[in-house]
Amino acid sequence: MTTDEVVSELVRDLKPVSPLPAPSVRAWTWGAIVAVAGSAAAAVFGLRPDLAHAATTLNFQAHTTSLLLATALASGAALLLAIPGERLARARQLAPIAAAGGWIAWLMVELGFAVGRSPAAWTIDFGWGCVGKAMTIAAVPGVALLLMVGRGAPVEVRRAVTFAALASAGVGALGVELTCPKTDAMHLLIWHAGPMVALPVVAAVAGAPLFVWWLRRRQAARS
Amino acid sequence: MGGMTPAQEHELTLLMVASQQGDCAAYDALLGGLRGVVSLYVRRRLGSAPWGEDVVQDVLFSIHRARHTWNPERPFAPWFYAVMQSRLVDAVRVHKRIGAWEEPMDVVPPVVWSQSPEADTIAQADLAQAMRQLAPAQRLVIERLKLAELSVKQVAKETGLSESNVKVIAHRGYAALKRLLAGAGYDN
Numbered sequence: 449m450t451t452d453e454v455v456s457e458l459v460r461d462l463k464p465v466s467p468l469p470a471p472s473v474r475a476w477t478w479g480a481i482v483a484v485a486g487s488a489a490a491a492v493f494g495l496r497p498d499l500a501h502a503a504t505t506l507n508f509q510a511h512t513t514s515l516l517l518a519t520a521l522a523s524g525a526a527l528l529l530a531i532p533g534e535r536l537a538r539a540r541q542l543a544p545i546a547a548a549g550g551w552i553a554w555l556m557v558e559l560g561f562a563v564g565r566s567p568a569a570w571t572i573d574f575g576w577g578c579v580g581k582a583m584t585i586a587a588v589p590g591v592a593l594l595l596m597v598g599r600g601a602p603v604e605v606r607r608a609v610t611f612a613a614l615a616s617a618g619v620g621a622l623g624v625e626l627t628c629p630k631t632d633a634m635h636l637l638i639w640h641a642g643p644m645v646a647l648p649v650v651a652a653v654a655g656a657p658l659f660v661w662w663l664r665r666r667q668a669a670r671s
Numbered sequence: 672m673g674g675m676t677p678a679q680e681h682e683l684t685l686l687m688v689a690s691q692q693g694d695c696a697a698y699d700a701l702l703g704g705l706r707g708v709v710s711l712y713v714r715r716r717l718g719s720a721p722w723g724e725d726v727v728q729d730v731l732f733s734i735h736r737a738r739h740t741w742n743p744e745r746p747f748a749p750w751f752y753a754v755m756q757s758r759l760v761d762a763v764r765v766h767k768r769i770g771a772w773e774e775p776m777d778v779v780p781p782v783v784w785s786q787s788p789e790a791d792t793i794a795q796a797d798l799a800q801a802m803r804q805l806a807p808a809q810r811l812v813i814e815r816l817k818l819a820e821l822s823v824k825q826v827a828k829e830t831g832l833s834e835s836n837v838k839v840i841a842h843r844g845y846a847a848l849k850r851l852l853a854g855a856g857y858d859n
Contacts, residue, residue: 454731465691600737
């Protein structure tokens with residue numbers, strides 16, 4: 449096919465399009481999806497019984513603030529990267545990672561203090577239930593965010609998918625923070641923070657090629 | 672970034688706004704304008720690589736598919752260059768990968784020979800006719816290898832292709848040439 453033929457075909461195929469809303473507007477839309485999915489998760493799993501008391505503690509406030517920041521910044525970054533030509537400054541790229549890292553660092557300090565009080569704090573309990581819960585809570589917001597990224601035209605796919613995974617993992621971790629009554633640092637570090645680290649890593653390694661495959665398949669189906 | 676003047680960008684921005692609203696004439700003009708910019712950009716980066724035109728077409732397809740992602744309140748050039756750059760990088764990556772996996776193979780052109788000067792002239796005319804029917808990349812590589820008598824390395828340097836890619840294109844060109852000449856009644 450010659451380039452002249454390509455141009456003619458594209459002109460023939462032209463349909464009016466509505467420009468995508470700004471990434472900030474889309475981030476709020478995603479926030480609304482998270483709120484609905486989070487409410488549904490709270491109804492299914494139930495909030496932790498000591499939530500009112502926990503909310504007054506510095507540890508809980510530090511955890512939720514870091515997680516909210518990481519989630520909001522990562523989702524904003526993913527949606528910004530879905531638009532060609534939008535530059536994500538280095539500071540904006542590092543901010544969600546720093547927020548998530550801040551939470552993990554806080555947990556490590558908590559663990560350090562706990563071990564200082566009693567060596568039993570090293571004990572690792574069985575917390576796969578929390579991992580499952582985090583993944584379940586993160587699923588709908590995660591899929592929604594990936595669809596929103598895919599609705600754009602991400603140029604740096606791996607980075608966009610990794611940030612989307614970090615944002616989704618943040619929702620999962622927040623959800624578990626609100627539903628799991630356990631407060632021992634080792635449990636939080638392994639079973640709450642573990643998925644928050646693992647999900648973006650898996651997304652960066654395996655998620656990006658899958659996402660590209662899905663984008664190509666969708667394009668092929670449309671054309 | 673080069674390639675697009677402010678006046679051009681302004682004009683293309685207006686055309687893009689109209690294109691998003693479904694104006695076919697504006698879109699035709701937009702693609703016509705962008706095509707020139709893309710061709711120049713691709714030529715500057717790939718030289719005369721035979722797959723350069725494929726990249727130009729790929730960029731135009733990508734612009735078509737991504738046209739809803741451009742916000743009319745934002746400048747057009749960064750959006751356009753990001754799409755173009757991304758396609759170019761993808762294309763180079765794909766061609767490098769293909770080049771890396773392709774096995775070098777012996778390049779043996781078909782022999783067209785005869786026993787009389789008249790028959791030679793006819794054979795040359797048939798060969799020229801067959802050459803015209805080859806894909807542009809195959810024709811270019813065979814011409815540079817056999818008529819200009821350049822080495823595979825020189826052709827690779829000239830076209831921006833890898834050496835193994837040049838060999839593969841030449842090999843396929845010779846096979847196509849053989850088929851065409853066999854169809855014209857030549858045994859070998």
